[in-house]
Amino acid sequence: MRGPDTPSAGPREGAGIAGLSLPYQVVAALALSVFGLLACGQLAMVFLHVAPSNTLTKQHGEAFDDWIYPEFEQNWKLFAPNPLQQNVAVEARADVEGADGRRTTRWVNLSREDGEAIRGSLLPSHVHQNELRRAWDFYTGSHTEENRPNGLRGELSERYMRRIVMLRLSQQGYGGSIERIQIRSAVTAVGAPAWSDEKISTEPVYRALPWWNVTDDDLPEGSGQGQASVGTEGAE
Incomplete structure (x- = not known):
């Protein structure tokens, strides 16, 4: 024991x-x-x-x-991420056919609208954060500098951009049918910090795409817009 x-x-x-x-x-x-x-x-x-x-x-x-x-x-x-060196904004404008004739709208900064939608939000929308940015990256990655598609993904990325832009512009309340749209990017270099002597131009550099005639496939559901013409036109 x-x-x-x-x-x-x-x-x-x-x-x-x-x-x-x-x-x-x-x-x-x-x-x-x-x-x-x-x-x-x-x-x-x-x-x-x-x-x-x-x-x-x-x-x-x-x-x-x-x-x-x-x-x-x-x-x-x-471990050593590359710091952001450029801000890329995607802008769009439209040719609108209304009761007073045809007019061209001002440029709308779609990226700024997305930024304002998520600023201060505790649960920001994934769409506002990534949809437009990823779509533009998709387009530029599948097109040449002359905006020519370099494969089947080029055509797909163009259709994707058309639909996103039409969805955004249809909410602007232009009071007519959107006949054509044009998209451009505004790339602005991030300025040097106050303590740096480096000289960096912060003037935006634009890349404008051709005008695109709006087709029925580009229209968001419930837009109420009538039959649209088909085809694309060169940039102005």
């Missing part, structure tokens, strides 16, 4: 692995060995992945890449 001062057969506090029974010591030692080997293997794989070309990478480079991607991909922007 055990007395009050008799030590128990269980593990002793503060004794570490040595305080475990022999079977538990074996299990703990095996687990530590496995974790140690995995850690050494991970370090070796990362080192060989980022190392300059050598005999091992030439022979087994594909195996190193398979281990690294996509879970352990090296992305230095995570």
